[in-house]
Amino acid sequence: MKLANLNGRAVLITEDGAVDVADASNGRFGSDPQSLFDEWAAFAEWAATTASGTTHGAAAAVAFDAQSLGAPVPRPRQVFAIGLNYAEHAAEAGYPPDTMPVTFTKFSSSIVGPDTVVELPDGHVDWEVELVIVIGRDAHKVDRESAWDHIAGLTIGQDISERITQLQGSAPQFSLGKSFPGFGPTGPWLVTPDELPDRDDLAISCSLSGESMQSSRTSMMLYDVPELLVRISAVCPLLPGDIIFSGTPSGIGNRRTPQRFIQPDDVLVSEIEGIGALTTRFTAGA
Numbered sequence: 001m002k003l004a005n006l007n008g009r010a011v012l013i014t015e016d017g018a019v020d021v022a023d024a025s026n027g028r029f030g031s032d033p034q035s036l037f038d039e040w041a042a043f044a045e046w047a048a049t050t051a052s053g054t055t056h057g058a059a060a061a062v063a064f065d066a067q068s069l070g071a072p073v074p075r076p077r078q079v080f081a082i083g084l085n086y087a088e089h090a091a092e093a094g095y096p097p098d099t100m101p102v103t104f105t106k107f108s109s110s111i112v113g114p115d116t117v118v119e120l121p122d123g124h125v126d127w128e129v130e131l132v133i134v135i136g137r138d139a140h141k142v143d144r145e146s147a148w149d150h151i152a153g154l155t156i157g158q159d160i161s162e163r164i165t166q167l168q169g170s171a172p173q174f175s176l177g178k179s180f181p182g183f184g185p186t187g188p189w190l191v192t193p194d195e196l197p198d199r200d201d202l203a204i205s206c207s208l209s210g211e212s213m214q215s216s217r218t219s220m221m222l223y224d225v226p227e228l229l230v231r232i233s234a235v236c237p238l239l240p241g242d243i244i245f246s247g248t249p250s251g252i253g254n255r256r257t258p259q260r261f262i263q264p265d266d267v268l269v270s271e272i273e274g275i276g277a278l279t280t281r282f283t284a285g286a
């Protein structure tokens, strides 16, 4: 199943177009994309039968354009983000291997959709393509074996980061430096793990204005998806509709020689195999 947010309404993405969830379910499920995570198991069961049909209940499949898509998880109660989760990136960033994943937040006001324009703040704005995990049911102190059972699906994220804010001071401001408006593009839709060729090993990449910047595989994570759920949920109960940015591979601008940062009119394209692509454009700050 592919679940998207089209003009603020939950839609299933089918070969024929977008199918409105509230209409197709005759109101059994609401139109708010965020509300579906509160009854994810029932929704996923309904969608598995409906999405494969041709009539979709009372709703027709309609064509849509990417710019009308919002964040598939528009109002997560908790946003977790993981730093230094790929060995080559940890090395380029100058950090030794750690025994606990570096965990911070992107404040939820930074979360936007898959085709957006971001106004550049002053500073050094950088890219980080990441696999984003979406929680489908309460997860507290989960073990590795059951971790995937708590996941609704996966999507793409960009952990856009302003490096001067992020790294200034004796205790770095990871969360603030990564939470300017528009710094959390996500989408284009949530994909359930059963639709992916291999949920543990997906090609992940991004390019800036046509030039390849990052290219890796999610199987290169130091803490894989189940392990991230184990480590985070050992402390924080994970709630339906929470999201986890799972870390970025090497190739960020801050560690290139010479350094490279995002400029006005740059276009950032972020891709993950089996999910799709995000397109993020940039303009000069006011």
Ligand code: ZN
Residues within 6 Å of the ligand: 081, 082, 083, 128, 130, 159, 245, 247, 248
């Ligand atoms: Zn990141």
